[in-house]
Amino acid sequence: MFKLSISAAAIAGLLASGAAFAGQQTVDQISQLAVNYTINDNHAGANGVDCAALGADWASCNKATITLTNHGAAITDKDWAIYFPSIRQILKIDNDQFAVTHIVGDLHKLTPTDKFTGFPAGKSVEIPIVNEYWQLFMTDVIPRWYVTSGEATPKVIASTNSEDLSRFVSPLGGDQWKRTPEDKNILMTAEARFEKNSDVKLLNARNLRGQILPSPSRVTVHGEDVDLSHGVKLDLSALTAPSARAISDRFALLGVKTDGSYPVKTAIAAREFKGDDAVPGAYRLQIGPKEARITGYDEAGVFYGLQSVLSLIPTQGAMKIATLDAEDAPRFQYRGMFIDVGRNFHSKASILRALDQMAAYKLNKFHFHLTDDEGWRIEIPGLPELTEVGSKRCHDLSEKTCLLPQLGSGPDTSTNGSGYFSKADYIEILKYAKARHIEVIPEIDVPAHARAAVISMEARYDRLMKEGKAQEAAAYRLLDPTDTSNTTGVQFYDRTGYLNPCLESSRHFIDKVIGEIQQMHKEAGLALTTWHFGGDEAKNIYLGPGYTDKNKPEAGKGQLDLSKQDKPWAKSQVCQTMLKEGKVADLEHLPSWFAVEVSKIVNKHGIEKMQAWQDGLKDAKDASAFATKRVGVNFWDTLYWGGADSVNDWANKGYEVTISNPDYVYLDFPYEVDPQEPGYYWGTRFTDERKLFSFAPNNLPQNAETSVDRDGMTFAAKSDKPWPGAHGISAQLWSEVVRTDDELEYRLFPRLIAMAERAWHQAGWEQPFQAGKEYQGGVTHHVDTKALHQDWERFANLLGQRELAKVDKTTLAYRLPVPGAQVAAGVLAANVSLPGLGIEYSVDGGKQWQRYQDNARPQVSGEVMVRTVSPDGKRTSRATTVR
Template identity: 75%
Template sequence: MKNVRVTILASAVLGILSSPAAQANQRTVDAISQFHLNYAITDNHAAQNGVDCAKLGADWASCNKAVVTLTNNGDAVTDKDWTIYFHSIRQILNVANDQFKVTHIMGDLHKLEPTDKFTGFPAKQSVEIPIINEYWQLFMTDVIPRWYVASDGATAKVIANTDTEALSQFVSPLGEQWKRTADDKNVLMTAEARFEKNSDVKTLNLQTLRGQIVPTPRAVKIHGQDVDLSSGVKLDLSALSRDAQDAVKTRFALLGVKAGSYPVRSVIASRDFSGDEAVSGAYTLHIGAKEAVVTGYDQAGVFYGLQSLLSLIPTTGAMKIAALDAKDAPRFDYRAIQLDVGRNFHSKDAVLRLLDQMAAYKLNKFHFHLSDDEGWRIEIPGLPELTDIGSKRCHDLSEKTCLLPQLGSGPDSNNNGSGFFTRADYIDILKYAKARQIEVIPEIDMPAHARAAVISMEARYDRLMKEGKAQDAAQFRLLDPTDTSNTTGVQFYNRTGYLNPCLDSSRNFVDKVIGEIQQMHKEAGLPLQTWHFGGDEAKNIYLGVGYTDQKNPEAGKGIIDKSKQDKPWAKSQACQAIIKEGKVTDVEHLSSYFGIEVSKQVKARGITTMQAWQDGLKDAKDASVFATDHVNVNFWDTLYWGGFDSVNDWANKGFRVIVSNPDYVYLDFPYEVNPQESGYYWGTRFSDERKIFSFAPDNMPQNAETSVDRDGNPFTAKSDKTWPGAYGLSAQLWSEVVRTDNQMEYMIYPRLVAVAERAWHRAAWEQDYKAGREYKGGETHLVDVRALDKDWTRFANVLGSRELAKLDKAGIHYRLPVPGARVVGGVLEANTSFPGMVVEYSTDGGKHWQRYDDSARPKVSGEVQVRTASPDGKRISRVDSVKA
């Protein structure tokens, strides 16, 4: 009987698809998918140029103008039964062509449709659709690919020239539209500006770099002789576990060190360490003529000592390293990278490569962001909908088979918008991390950023209700059906983006997920020690301070009807009940209340630490109200908006503060101020390796002397509060516009190395925190910037002459720095941020490239293109040009 039903259904579907109307619609879709689409940003200061952004409801009355141009190179299309779906991280506020309308669907998904006034797309002509967006668009990655066409009964198709990661194929150059405001003080990174910026970083000779270890040890004594490893090494790794031994051997082999005769011994001798060096990860390293000996405080110390020896291995020339003695211990207990695989999925292989590099640079915490609104990325036995539906995105507007398309995934599930780690995958990742002394901290974000889970559990609910299993259906449901709150999250999801914190079924879900993930950790032999609750951004953006109510509008803010806006869960009967019972003061406190409740579940499972983004716990009195032994907070206030002071509040409330500031260590932000770079930039316009290297994470006010705010202006920083000190440092890679593994690695590396330097080593130019000490950018001169610049020159030279080549060997698709260049008196001068890198130039438009030699600068004329090449010669940087 079942087969008969399937046959009947299939016949019905085929009938629909073969109907004349469906065939006509498919022809329309096929035709529009071959249009050439162009997106041009025309005015980022629309409010200053006659547009009433406030009246349009723009946050802080800020909006920009753009033009979408559709060019039809084929026959005329007059049919109105079509829709173009597209992804935009900016809300579209107005369409200035009455033949078209734009509707926001959910998240970043919008649709463009014809109105009754639509007259068609004429043959061999272009149609312009001017639009107004909220905020500004300053980098090309603000425009998201894979616009697609759909129609009833037809297969949706991507507009061909938008089906690319090469955004220049459909996005016009920004030109002068790179400034956020008219008086933006940032410096556009042209070839000339970059040359000036790099000019104080001199090339050091290899003898000067001899014996340099990355990250920098506490104390090193470099001896006069070298040790030749060309005959190979004889490794005694008995102090390490078998899997750690294999990891070390793999690294030796990767760097070209063969098995041989030079002894490398390792021992654990905790009693040899005292004071602040008697900590996990501490080691001593002796490299002598006859042998090398690593003595570790513990197994981690042995592992790190061996990584220091490996750090010295040259990538070219003779296999010689300096004889030396080093004594070392980590600066912070917590040294982390956070990877978001929720917004866009990243492969298991990319994760394993990341763990390899974390180990090489002594980072020990992998913060794994496994869920978000746009995707659920880990298999949970017993809850198949989480991956069957929550891990996939496709063109199913009912969301019965997948989530809505988001963030450039288009209508299909064949890209990194979809994907998940099987239970076996996750266990493999855990084992790999364990071998490299890395703790894996899973994050399941809640109560906000939970839409993938919510929609998946609604599908489960519907399935079981149809089976007549009402009790089972309700067991893990995450929505309160009575909740009609009109609320919009930071990334434009409605109430389905919030798990309801007042339901027993939500707690059931949390306990189920924690338990299943904990079991995976147990099977991998890497116990689950820290549970990351998430907790961030549980709010309605339209109740933020950048909007004003239409009844009594304030100047400079977006005018909306605030009476129609609700706080999250405001109309949930379940939440109203617990407020009435006195369990929580009001709906604003629900996120922190839920964090406390989850901490009890975490504690009950024997997990000692809970972690969260700071804002998720902001309404809790202090760390003592949570059930776990420790509560870590990822602190993510930007410094120039007061983070230099508010960070103290968290530490003084007993939370262990993990410095995670967006303006320094968000790796999804651009490397430099240039529209061709990629990333978000709400916290800063750029974070390059030098800026991260200059970060003083344990004395936040100091950074006012060495950096600027988002608009390139100096700022002042001071705090009168006590500062107990940071527990750790973490860099974050959010993946909204990081769609592929190559893009992931471009954004992470080589910035990861600078993060590791600051997490492991406190530099001499970093000052102790002192309450009441004021730092004024451009005015006070408390920081020894000469020492800082000298330290950076050393570090940059090591990167350029050695570390990038090691990333090549590991198959890492890191960002190659774009060269600086200028022409003086007809002579080309070029440099890079990492001395020692190969620079190439072309005088014929890129047809032929020559290697630049700074000792024999060439004479040039006209336009000259420049680029850097990777040490292995397999990749090149973005090309820039300079005119003679």
């Protein structure tokens, strides 16, 4: 007789494996649901929804519907959860079969309630929700929703697994693109673009002869041309070998042989430069019929002079450049580009491509935002958890192996939510930048926006405690375990989003990180001269002005129980001890106090300058409060909210002010007011090349006369205070909704070229600052708008006829402007904001495309599609329709 014996453990294992199988079956089924997200009402507060009672900031909320359609077999299992990203807080759900829970950051969880009746076969289930604020662009909806069930492997819902948001997001209809019913912005339809573009004409190529970008201070163009078809003979003895290679590579890229016969000679002779021209980067360029000569104030000047020769090189026809004499010097010594790789990682290759373009247009500061709540992106020897945990995002609810998914990264590490630069990568980037005369400014953002570091150091703490190394475990811990503060950061992280500034271990951590990054700079052969502290947004958003206590409500504000809200670190015993001892005045002063403490560490490392976002230093007396020789701020107040005046305060306190304000130089914002255009838009609804070109960075009030506020309305600006002048200007690209390298490049280019023009060259239409002088759109007329228009027309033609063809020779996925079009009496007329770019049209829904010729406008009927085509014919813009 045979006897079968099965242990209890084996039975449990079988049951678990059965449950896991059932859970995986549910995950697989739900992952095939068709998701649709529809924005129904962006003015919900005006249409019967009590946004204030729901706790919405400034009582502003919107209505949307999530529709889940099951094309497969019925699903009745209740053991599942759909995790989905939402940059808007979900205030209410109007389907009692489901519940929505906020996890952390933008991560939410949709789960069934006891009333859940299933996903019937062939049926749709609608889940109406109310969100905070509004959703005006499709990129407010984030992809890669995923489903889990017990121990089953999480799976992305297939219909959301795309950067093409139109696969699951409905187009915004009616006036849903307006922030409020009173919104005065202009929706960019084909007809609206046509009208906007109509004042910019195509210039004859002869009108662009001898034009250099960015524009020189002084240039005289002569009548004779030089033919470079036989190549140049470059004398690069004034450059280091890496810089010489960078220049030679650029000549080769543009099709100019460097073993030719036309001599290009270079020299450094600082003594020949006087007055305003005697600054780093200044150069003189003489292009004669027999040879070209470049004299630089320094090596950077020689490099920029050679870039000016490259700027002149045509991209079609005979390879001839004008003879000319130019005297040139940079307007600002800080001409910057900022890239955030914390929110979403961007590859080393994309960074190197961006550095190439910076060099081509004489930008010289690369502000590298290496860390944020969502990711730590640089290897730090001795602190492996920073990259082993903090550089990865995946579905680990314990966050012991990775950070939780954010911003569409999905449940595993296969997307750009994960990634980091090794020490070797960073050194390579440093060397590449140095060869192009670009300083890399690393930013490790503290004390807020520090969650990736905090969670990583908690993982380190747990590991070493298990090994019995308590003292070593505590050495770099960034959380005070006594701190139970209920606080919420700007992007909805809890207290784990804030490094605790009161801990000695936090200062040890900063010291360690600075030292290791400084060593990388040394190994790259250059000094670390500027350290960026970050410092921004160390606050609880629910204690901001848009909220009110529900027990004493104020009209027009979100109602919350403010007694349950804490300032950051309010319940940290370490911080409370510091307050009692008088080391810091109050909780509000902690971020600025910490900035001073970090400046001491920066100075100890021999680093000359510390830089920060200006709000991180707001409670310090002035620049003299810091230990470093120089202190810089990135100024990021919007002009229409008072920034045209408050900027003076920073300069007058001795800070080196780098103009970085969102309403002009945040390049993650949309190019135009069109829901299909990607980007954040809290500071402005659009920033195109023309707006950026028209920016006056050294007289901020002037911009009130040439632009509008976020709602498309004119505003007034002035300052009665002295203005010592800006130290520089920087273009910012934050990466919350910039997930891929292609998306990064689309946002940066060609707008960055317009920013470079303003960074290098002060135009004649820019007025000098005058205390007390007020500017207001439609009211004052101080700016010479005719001169501004002529200057823009020249620049726009240079981009359309010459510069973008050069960008085509790279692999950059730059943006092509969507064309304007109208049909009158059956005739199609089309134009483009950058004249010289080709336009195509289709009368059969995009099956066949024909080249549009303005001198032979075609007869059309019905719906017509138009799009812009790149100079090399390989890429096209988004298509638009016109009737």
